[in-house]
Amino acid sequence: MADGSGPSVAARDDLAGVVDLFGWLTRGEMSHALSELAFKKRTEVDEGAIDAAIDLAVREYALVPAPDDALSGDGETDRSEEETTALAVGPAAFPTLPEGAEDLPHILDVPDRDVDREALADSVLSQLREEAVEAINEGDADRLEVLADVTYDVEAWAPVDTDPVRTRILAELDGGA
Known part of the structure; x- marks a missing residue:
């Protein structure tokens, strides 16, 4: 996901595309989704690069932390810790799907979700x-x-x-x- 110079705009938009597939994801779910994509490509997962890409996407408003009152579809997730912070597609994103992402809804066990815009x-x-x-x-x-x-x-x-x-x-x- 990173080439040493930091995550690219395309990477941020790919993250937004993955989130857009589900409505919203926690940081942990996002990391799991990206690990699954890496596995499909037979590449290694760099957790540090994933965290850096997510942090940059949030800093630049491609992904935004979503408050509980904006979320529907998963009442059991406790979003009090960073790993479980809910992320939604933000205003600076142009969501794109990375290769293989169309299979993620079949791979991840994520309920139907929506965001109150x-x-x-x-x-x-x-x-x-x-x-x-x-x-x-x-x-x-x-x-x-x-x-x-x-x-x-x-x-x-x-x-x-x-x-x-x-x-x-x-x-x-x-x-x-």
Whole structure:
């Protein structure tokens, strides 16, 4: 999944494609799915590369942590630990299916699932606001650039208004408000 230079955009979109097959997956289920794909290709699994790819996809909003109130279809999963954090397709993703992924629903024991997009969008907007404040407080211009781009993705993805967040981010990038 990684070539030493880090996960690619294609890898992030492949992760989103796998999640999209199921509605949502936990980190553990995602890791299992990717292990199954590697097995089908007769390649070794690099858990570190899988974790790095998932982390990057989350950091860049291709995958987003989904709150319990946005999830349906699996009332028995305790998502209080990182391994069981529920992930859904995020606003910056262009989901694609990696080779062999169409067989995953037959391989994995995952119940039918769905995501309440309105609840997910509210959670993503809240996360975006928090990350923008953190990046502003830290003076992290690179992160602010990423978050500014994400504000456009979020508005195209869900009926939410990110203009106040974007305006604050852009003001900070232009020299402060």
